Amino acid sequence: MTDDLSIASKLPAKQNWRRYFSFSTDHKVIGIQYIFTTFIFFLIGGLLAMLIRAELLTPALNVVDRPLYNGLFTLHGTVMIFLWIIPCLAGVANYLVPLMIGASDMGFPLVNAIAFWIIPPAGILLLSSFFLPDGTAQSGWWSYPPISLQTSSGQFINGEFIWIVSLVLLGISSILGGVNFVTTIVWMRAPGMTFFRMPVFVWTVLSAQILQLFCLPSLTGGLILLFFDLALGTNFFKPLENGDPIIYQHLFWFYSHPAVYVMALPAFGIFSEIIPAFSRNPLFGYRSVALASFGIAIVSAFVWVHHMFASATPGWMRLTFMVSSMFVAVFTGIKVFAWTATVWKGKLHLETPMLFALAGVVMFLFAGITGVMLAAVPFDLHVNNTYFVVGHFHYVVYNTITMAIFGALYFWFPKITGRMYAEGWGKLHFWLTLIGANLAFFPMHPLGLQGMVRRISSYDGRYQGWNIVASLGAFVLGVSVLPFIANVVVSWSQGIKATNNPWHATGLEWVTSSPPPVENFEEIPIVKRPPYDYGDPKVAVIEPVGEEGS
Numbered sequence: 433m434t435d436d437l438s439i440a441s442k443l444p445a446k447q448n449w450r451r452y453f454s455f456s457t458d459h460k461v462i463g464i465q466y467i468f469t470t471f472i473f474f475l476i477g478g479l480l481a482m483l484i485r486a487e488l489l490t491p492a493l494n495v496v497d498r499p500l501y502n503g504l505f506t507l508h509g510t511v512m513i514f515l516w517i518i519p520c521l522a523g524v525a526n527y528l529v530p531l532m533i534g535a536s537d538m539g540f541p542l543v544n545a546i547a548f549w550i551i552p553p554a555g556i557l558l559l560s561s562f563f564l565p566d567g568t569a570q571s572g573w574w575s576y577p578p579i580s581l582q583t584s585s586g587q588f589i590n591g592e593f594i595w596i597v598s599l600v601l602l603g604i605s606s607i608l609g610g611v612n613f614v615t616t617i618v619w620m621r622a623p624g625m626t627f628f629r630m631p632v633f634v635w636t637v638l639s640a641q642i643l644q645l646f647c648l649p650s651l652t653g654g655l656i657l658l659f660f661d662l663a664l665g666t667n668f669f670k671p672l673e674n675g676d677p678i679i680y681q682h683l684f685w686f687y688s689h690p691a692v693y694v695m696a697l698p699a700f701g702i703f704s705e706i707i708p709a710f711s712r713n714p715l716f717g718y719r720s721v722a723l724a725s726f727g728i729a730i731v732s733a734f735v736w737v738h739h740m741f742a743s744a745t746p747g748w749m750r751l752t753f754m755v756s757s758m759f760v761a762v763f764t765g766i767k768v769f770a771w772t773a774t775v776w777k778g779k780l781h782l783e784t785p786m787l788f789a790l791a792g793v794v795m796f797l798f799a800g801i802t803g804v805m806l807a808a809v810p811f812d813l814h815v816n817n818t819y820f821v822v823g824h825f826h827y828v829v830y831n832t833i834t835m836a837i838f839g840a841l842y843f844w845f846p847k848i849t850g851r852m853y854a855e856g857w858g859k860l861h862f863w864l865t866l867i868g869a870n871l872a873f874f875p876m877h878p879l880g881l882q883g884m885v886r887r888i889s890s891y892d893g894r895y896q897g898w899n900i901v902a903s904l905g906a907f908v909l910g911v912s913v914l915p916f917i918a919n920v921v922v923s924w925s926q927g928i929k930a931t932n933n934p935w936h937a938t939g940l941e942w943v944t945s946s947p948p949p950v951e952n953f954e955e956i957p958i959v960k961r962p963p964y965d966y967g968d969p970k971v972a973v974i975e976p977v978g979e980e981g982s
């Protein structure tokens with residue numbers, strides 16, 4: 433394999449770990465800052481989950497007290513969604529999008545840095561509420577009024593106040609990021625990089641970020657009104673004062689359902705890059721997969737009421753949103769079909785990124801089936817607020833999206849660090865994750881069907897069997913990150929040097945050096961053909977400046 437190209441002759445900036453702790457406007461540094469920071473929050477969110485699972489190992493309340501248990505699940509959910517998955521994928525996209533479209537950086541590098549630097553203080557602020565005398569917010573990650581507006585003593589709730597402020601800050605960060613991604617993808621593509629020559633990952637980021645820009649203001653607006661009710665004595669959502677708490681649910685889910693696809697679309701993009709590379713086969717149905725991203729984004733903006741079937745929703749609304757929700761399956765089905773067809777005709781190489789991607793797709797299928805079940809109103813009314821729902825969404829957020837993130841981190845590790853990771857440790861990480869995740873989250877489905885309600889710290893003894901399995905699985909998941917951390921730390925400093933394109937993958941990021949130089953490419957490449965058509969991007973995609981127009 434000789435991947436050395438003249439285009440990559442510019443040496444990467446001196447590898448100095450200190451720059452990752454400084455204020456930089458290089459999208460690659462910012463991407464790594466995002467990934468590193470959010471991974472710390474992932475570990476913290478995971479620690480909260482371990483405490484939850486320790487409490488649920490036995491039916492009685494014996495590890496924490498009730499208010500603390502409420503705080504644990506509230507902050508676990510909030511941290512995992514708003515400080516792990518959404519910003520971590522923003523970090524992966526930050527690193528990759530400019531490279532993939534042949535740009536030297538993001539459109540607004542300074543805004544990019546500001547969007548990142550909002551996250552650490554917002555996260556620390558949120559977690560600091562554990563040290564308040566009356567504890568953290570306790571009303572779950574939705575923060576529904578009127579519960580979020582009450583304490584046992586009826587006083588002003590500091591934890592809830594902090595929760596709202598940090599969520600608004602994180603929302604501002606996401607909006608800044610969204611503006612930047614959309615601008616960059618629309619305006620900064622290299623000459624010849626038409627929309628239908630972009631890698632599918634870029635399509636998924638574009639659709640996810642447009643969706644985010646469209647929907648996030650609704651949540652931010654809702655949170656500000658909630659803040660007014662909490663701190664300034666207004667009555668928007670207080671039922672006893674003629675307010676309407678259901679309006680909050682609409683404002684909340686108008687963003688928070690699409691948020692699932694802000695997270696899932698880039699994960700689908702990652703699958704669409706990894707699976708062809710390790711099948712040595714172009715992605716089947718590129719155009720359909722690319723366009724299905726927009727299909728998913730559009731449909732998922734109109735399904736939010738499926739979270740409110742049990743909130744005294746009128747019949748016509750239930751019916752409409754049941755039907756629209758099922759449409760999501762059409763577009764995700766297109767993608768699953770394309771990945772299957774790519775693997776079907778391909779020559780499989782089962783290295784760690786591919787294992788994570790394949791397992792992620794299979795478990796997404798399972799999550800999709802339980803999702804369609806939940807979209808059916810009669811079924812949803814039956815299992816609403818039970819562990820069936822918790823099981824369903826952890827198959828999405830962990831077994832699909834977190835798996836995709838790990839796949840991405842292994843896949844682009846050589847590009848990011850210039851070194852190979854250790855395959856054995858990667859496989860160990862994969863198997864521990866696969867076993868742990870299924871042990872932890874599968875049992876939640878039978879538990880929910882049997883009637884175990886979510887957000888309870890003690891439960892009826894007949895539920896204990898499956899709960900022991902789930903807790904053991906959670907502890908396996910806790911251990912599973914250790915080989916990953918060891919692998920990253922050791923391989924980053926001592927791994928075998930990586931070539932420009934160790935996986936024979938397509939896409940402009942594999943044409944430049946590993947790691948890429950400061951402005952990504954020696955000169956901005958001119959794109960002649962879509963990379964997914966060919967096995968070797970350096971031959972197919974790039975032609976030197978001056979030969980355009982043939």
Ligand code: HEM
Nearest residue numbers: 478481505506509512513572573829830886887888906909
């Ligand atoms: C280490 C692996 C994880 C374990 C063992 C775990 C476990 C749990 C459990 C047992 C609950 C239910 C608590 C209750 O209702 O009393 C829960 C809730 C939740 N989890 Fe996880 N989880 C994990 C990872 C994740 C990840 C990666 C996400 C990403 C988004 C996530 C998001 C949530 C959310 C949103 C809730 C709902 C919180 C609420 O009810 O307000 N979890 N988790």
Ligand SMILES: [Cu+2]
Nearest residue numbers: 689736738739
């Ligand atoms: Cu939803």
